[in-house]
Amino acid sequence: MKVSLPDGSSRDLPDGATAGDLAASIGRGLAKAAVAAVVNGAQADLGRSLHEGDEVAIVTSNTEEGRYVLRHSTAHVMAQAVCDLFPGAKYAIGPPIDDGFYYDFDLPDGGRFSDDDLGRIEVRMREIVGEDQPFVREELSRDEGLARFADQPFKVEIIEGVDPDEGAVGTAVSVYRNVGWADLCRGPHVPSTSRLGSFKLMKVAGAYWRGDEKRPMLQRIYGTAWESDKALAEHLHRLEEAERRDHRKLGLELDLFHFPPEIGGGLPVFHPKGGLVRKLMEDFSRDEHEAAGYSFVWTPHLAKSTLFETSGHLQWYADGMYPPMEMEGATYYPKPMNCPMHMLIYKSQSRSYRDLPMRLFEFGTVYRFERSGVLHGLTRVRGITQDDSHIFCAPDQLAGELSSLLAFVLKILRTFGLTEFEAELATRPEKFVGEPAEWDQATEALGDALEGAGISYKVAEGEGAFYAPKIDIHVRDAIGRRWQMSTLQVDFQLAPRFDLEFVGADNTRHRPFIIHRALFGSVERFFGILIEHYAGALPAWLAPVQARVLPVRADHEEYAASVLGQLKAAGIRADVAEADEPLGGRIRKAKLEKLPYVLVVGDSDVEAGTVGVNPRGGEVERDVPVGTFVGRLRDEVTSRS
C-alpha cells in the first residue's frame, strides 16, 4: 500500500504496516523519536494500522505535540503508581499541560499527599518505566466502560457525560491499559512506558473536581516531563531563573516596596526607590499621552451607589467591589473602575462633533475585592492604579482612533524593552448588548487596526465581553513568559446607560462610541512585570540610582564629591560610597544593588579629571573624562535604551 507524507512524498509499505513501521522505514532516528502519529488529520498511536492512501505524519517527542503525548503518558504512569501505593484511591483526570501534567485523586478517608509521598510515587513510577509496560488501546462500548470503571466514580461520570476529550465518544469509549491498571483516555499514548523517564513530580495542590468549587476538592499532583534529561534540566533551570527574578523577592532586596500586614493583603506601599521608579514610569507615560492629544482628568475614589447603578457595575460587578459605606443617608462605594466618572466628565457639557475625539486620561486608583487566595505580589493586588483612558469618538472616527491607539500602545511598551507581542481579538459572545451591525463595525475596526500594526494575532471567537469586542495584548518577557498587558475595548453599553450624545455636523444628536483602554493595565502589576523582565537590573532611565562614585582612598573623597557634583548638575541620579571599607566590598554592594554604573576614582583620576567606569554587565574602562561619561549616560537616558 501507499501512504503519503507531510512533505508530499509517498511511501510503499507492506499491508498491515503500522505508523510505527512507517517511522522505522524512514529512519532509525525518526523511529526513536516517534511518540505518536497523525493519520488523516487525527492523532493516533504508533501501533495504528495504516491503509492505502492514508496521509500520515509522525509526531516526534521534541515537538509540542509530541511532548503532550509524553506528558499524557507520564500522567498515566503517575496515576498507576499512586493506585499501587494508595489502594482505594479514586482517580479523576490527568491531562498534559504547558511544561508538564497533573493528575487529580481522591484518596480514601480524606487522605492527603505529603511532600514525602511525591518521592515514593516517583520511585514507583521509575519502576513502572523500567518494566517497559506496553500501553494497550481498547475500544469498549459505553456499558462495558461503565462496568470496567464501576469502582471509579469520576470515570463513570465522564463516561455518562460522554466527554470526547476524556475518551468517551458517543456510545464508545477508549481505554488504555498497562500492566494491572487502566484508564479511560482518548490517547494517543507512547507505545510503552520505557519511552518515558525525563520527568519530575513538582508539587501537590488542591483542585476542585471539574473546576467547580461546589464539588469535592481533590488532591492534585503536578509533574513535569520532557523528551530528554537535558530538556528536563533546562526546564528546571528556567524555573530557577524565574525564581531569581521574582519581583516579590527583588522588591525587598532592592528596597522598592512591601506589603505591610497592618495595611492588609494586596495593598502595597512603595518605598522611596520604588516610588521613584514608579514616578519615572508615570512621568514618561504622562508626557507621551500629552503629546498624543489626551486630556488629563482626576476623579475621586468613592461614589454613591446610584452612579454604579447607572453604570451597571452593581448589577454586573458587585462581587468585585468593596462593601458599601453609609454616609448621611447615602450609600457610597470605592470605585472598581474609572469609567463611570469619566462618563460624567463627558456629560458635563453638551458635546459637538467638533469636540471629538475626546480622549480622557488619568492614573486612577481603583479598589477591587480580590479573594484572599488569589493575591500575588504586585501582579494581583486590591488597590490598582490604572493608566486608564476613555476615548469618545464619532462612529466614523472609530477605525482611525483604534489604529493610532494601537500604534501608541506598542510604542510605549517597546520603550520598556517589551518587543514581542501577541494579540487576541475577542469577538461577540452569545449574550451581548447592542446591535449586531455595531459589533461588526467595531470588530472589523479592531481587526484592521491589528493588521495595520503588523502584529500577530488570533481571533478568539465569542470571547468578547458582553458589551464590547476587545483586543488583548500579550507580551513575552525576557525569559519568554507571556503576560496579558494592554486592553482596548469598544464599549456599546456606557453611552446609552449615561445617555451620552453629541451633536453632529447634520445638527442632530448621535451616540458616541467609547473606547476603554488601559496600557500598563495596572501600574502596580506593570511594575512587577518590569522588575521580572529586567531581573531587577532596570535600564539607566528607570534606575533609582544611576551611578555611584567610589573614592579608592579617603584622600580621594574630595575629588569624588566634585565628580558627584558634576553628575548631579547634569541631572544624573548618583551618590558616593566613602572609603570606609575596601573597594571590593563597595563594588560588590553596588553590584548587588544592580546599579548601572560604578565610578572608581583614584590617584590618576584626581590628576587627570577622569573616572574608572565599571558598567553593569560590561568591562571596566579606565581614564574616562568625567564629561565624556556624563555625555554618554545622558544619551543613554534620553534615548531610554
Add this chain to the structure above:
RNA sequence: GCCGGUGUGGCGCAGUCCGGUAGCGCAGGCGACUUGUAAUCGUCAGGCCGUCGGUUCGAAUCCGACCACCGGCUCCA
C-alpha cells in the same frame, strides 16, 4: 473563599517532633584599617518567637481561632 504549606531581630535561616524564660549569618551602630574593580578586622546593640485565647508550675515549642504570606483551585465586569 477552598485545599496544602509557612510565619523566630531590617533580610536569610536554626531551635518546634521530645515544653524548662532564644541562636547563627548578612544588614545596622561604634572603633581600627586607607584600600584601583564582587565580601577588611574587632566590638556593640537589636527579638514579649504573626495576633488573640486555651492547656500547663512553666509555651517559640502542645491545642483553638484569627491575620498575613507561599503553591494550587476558583474568580478575573
